[in-house]
Amino acid sequence: QQQVKQSPQSLIVQKGGISIINCAYENTAFDYFPWYQQFPGKGPALLIAIRPDVSEKKEGRFTISFNKSAKQFSLHIMDSQPGDSATYFCAGGGGTDKLIFGTGTRLQVFP
C-alpha cells in the first residue's frame, strides 16, 4: 500500500538524448509527487514536484508526466547533459506523515 516502485535502476544516455525514469505508486491518498536529484557525496535536492490536479509539469529541460488512473508518473529530461549525471529519486506523499521514496535511478550521460 505504501510502496513507490521506480525503474530502471540505472540508465545510460547519450548527450542530447532524452532520459526517462518511471515510478508507480499504490496509495491512492498520495497527492504530492516530488523528484529529487542527488550527486555523489551530497544530499538529495528537490528538482521538481507535481500534484494530481495536473497531468504534466515542465521546468526547463525537466518534465513530470502524471497518469492518475494508472497510478504512474515519470520524469523526462530533455537534451540530457553530462552534468545531469546523478541519482534520481521519486517519492509519494499525502495521507500519511511520511514521504515514501523510490529506490533510485542512477543516470549516466555520456558526451
Add this chain to the structure above:
Amino acid sequence: DGGITQSPKYLFRKEGQNVTLSCEQNLNHDAMYWYRQDPGQGLRLIYYSQIVNDFQKGDIAEGYSVSREKKESFPLTVTSAQKNPTAFYLCASSYTGGYSNQPQHFGDGTRLSIL
C-alpha cells in the same frame, strides 16, 4: 543562507561504541527526519520529529536513538546495538509535521564507517 548542516562529514565507529551525528537547521521548520541510505536501497526512514520534544520511530529505528530538545537540532545516536551501521546518513526537514505532501530539504549527509 538557510539550510541544514550535518556534521561530521565522515565518522568512524569502533566496535561497542555509540556515536552521535549532528543535524542543525535554520529554516524554522517544525519537522525533522533521519534517513539511512545504502547502495541500491533508496532512503529508509529511521526517526522523525514533527515538533519539539516529540519524535516517532520510522521503518528501521532499532539500534538508533534521537532527541529533539530544540527546534533547530535533531541529533541521531547510533548505538552499539546497531550491528550494521556502515551507511550514509541524511537529515531532512519540512515546514510542518504530520503532512508528507510538502517539500523536504536535505543536508549533505554523514558517512559512517566501522573501524
